[in-house]
Amino acid sequence: MTDLFSKFDPLIEQRRALLATGVTDPFNLVMEKVISPTVALCNGRETILLGTYNYMGMTFDPDVIAAGKQALDDFGAGTTGSRVLNGTYAGHRAVEEALKEFYAMDHAMVFSTGYQANLGIISTIAGKGDYIVLDIDSHASIWDGCKMGDAEVVPFRHNDIEAMEKRLKRIPEGAGKLVVLEGVYSMLGDIAPLKEMIKVAKDNGAMVLVDEAHSMGFIGPNGRGVAEEQGVLDQVDFVIGTFSKSVGTVGGFCVSNHPKFEIMRLVCRPYVFTASLPPSVVATACTSIRKLMHAGNKRAHLWENSRTLHKGLRDAGFQLGTDEPQSAIISVIMPDLERGAMMWEALLHEGLYVNLARPPATPAGMTLLRCSLCAEHSAEQVQTIIGMFERAGKTAGII
Amino acid sequence: MDRAATAEKIAALIEPFNKKGVEITDATTFAGDLEFDSLTVMDFVAAIEDDFDIIISMNQQAEIENYGQLIDAVVKLQG
Secondary structure, X not given: OOOHXXXXXXXXXXXXXXXXXXXXXXXXXXXXXXXXXXXXXEOOEXXXXXXXXXXXXXXXXXXXXXXXXXXXXXXXXXXXXXXXXXXXXXXXXXXXXXXXXXXXOOEEEEEOOHXXXXXXXXXXXXXOOOEEEEEOXXXXXHHHHHHHOOOEEEEEOOOOHHHHHHHHHHOOOOXXXXXXXXXXXXXXXXXXXXXXXXXXXXXXXXXXXXXXXXXXXXXXXXXXXXXXXXXXXXXXXXXXXXOOOOOOOOOEEEEEOOOXXXXXXXXXXXXXOOXXXXXXXXXXXXXXXHXXXXXXXXXXXXXXXXXXXXXXXXXXXXXXXXXXXXXXXXXXXXXXXXXXXXHHHHHHHHOEEOEEEOOOOOHHHOEEEEEEOOOOOOHHHXXXXXXXXXXXXXXXXXX | OOHHHHHHHHHHHHHHHOOOOOOOOOOOEOOOOOOOOHHHHHHHHHHHHHHHOXXXXXXXXXXXXXXXXXXXXXXXXXX
C-alpha cells in the first residue's frame, strides 16, 4: 500500500527539525483569555496582539456585542441551512443592505467566509474558454477559485502593469476576460496601483475583480478600500471582502453593480451548498459595518500607528516589506525560517504576538514577521512594541 | 517556426535560468532536474511568452513536465 501521506514527509521533517531546536511551536499558540482587541493571555502571560486582522478593533465594541447577544436570543445559535433554502433570516438581508450602503453599490451577497467568496465568485463567473489574468502574489482563496473553475489561468509578476497588459493583449479575440487584483497584499502590506491597472484592464475589455479584504474600514475616505482611495471604485465590477478583518467577526461577501448579479445566488456553488452564517454573526457584522461608515477618527489613529511603527522599526535597523507604510500591515523580513522562529519566540517572551509567515504563503520564499496594527493600539503601546522589537532583535541576532 | 528553430530559441532563453549548468535533453524535467521553483517557472514562462508572443496558461503548464514537452507545446501554440 502506498501511504498517501508520504508526500508530506519533507514538511514533517522540516517541522521536526525546527521544533528540535527547542523553539516554541509558532503555529500552535493558544490564547487562554482575550482581554481586549489588543491584549490576550498567552501561556499565562499578558501579551500585546500585533498579529490579528482586527484593524478597527470592533471585536469588543459594546454595540456589536449587544447586537450579537440579542440575535442569539431572538433567532437561536444557527440557521442549519443554505442561504437559498431555510438559511436566510432577517439578519442576513440586513447585513447585505448595510454592505450596499457601505459601498454605495446595487448588490451584495454574503458568504460564510471570505475564502468562499473568492472561491465561489471566481470559479463561477470565469468558465471554460474564458481567461483569468491575475497577480502572482494573489491570496490562496483566489488561486483555489481559479483551480475550481475551468478558465485558462494566466499569472503576471506582482504589481507589474506592463506584464499584465502584454498578457491581456495576447488573449484570443472574443474570449471572456477577468482581471483579479488585490487592494492590499497581505504578506508585505503593499498596495496595488489599481488606477493604472484597472485602466489597462478596461482598455482591453476585461472585467475586474478586486479583493479588498485588508483595506476595508481603513483605506479610502469612506473605508471602502484602495480602489476608493485611488478614485476608481466605480470601475471595479466585483469587490470581494470579508467580515473577519476590520468588521471583527467572520464571513465573506461580494458587492457589485452588475445588473444580472443576483443570479449568482442560484449558480454559485460555495454559496448554495453550505450553511449560512449564524444569526449572531450577521447581527454583529451588520452593526460593525454601520459603525465603520463613521469611523474617520479611528482611521486617522490607525494611520498614525502604522507610520510610527514603520519608522520605529526601520530606525532600529530592521528590513521592512515596504519603504513607506502603505497599509495597517508592517512586514519585517527575516533572514530564514530558523532565525524567524527564534525572533518570534523572543518577541513572545517579551509579551508580543506577531504572525510568523513563511512559504507557501509568502512571496519569493521569504520568512516574515508580519505586524498588523489596530486602531485600538494606543500610542504608548506602539512605543512599547518598538522597544520589544529592539530587545528581541538583539537576542535573536537580527539587528 | 519549425521544431528545430523553436528549440534553438528556447535553448538560448533557458540559459540564464539554468544556474547549475545542467545538461539539457528533451527528457530533462523542470521541477526535478532543473529544480525550478514557482517564481523561476513564472519568469522563465514569461521570457518564452514574450519572445514568441504567446500565452502558456497555468492549465497548459500543468501538462508540461520536461523540456521536450515544452518545445512541442510552443511549436503548437505558434499555430
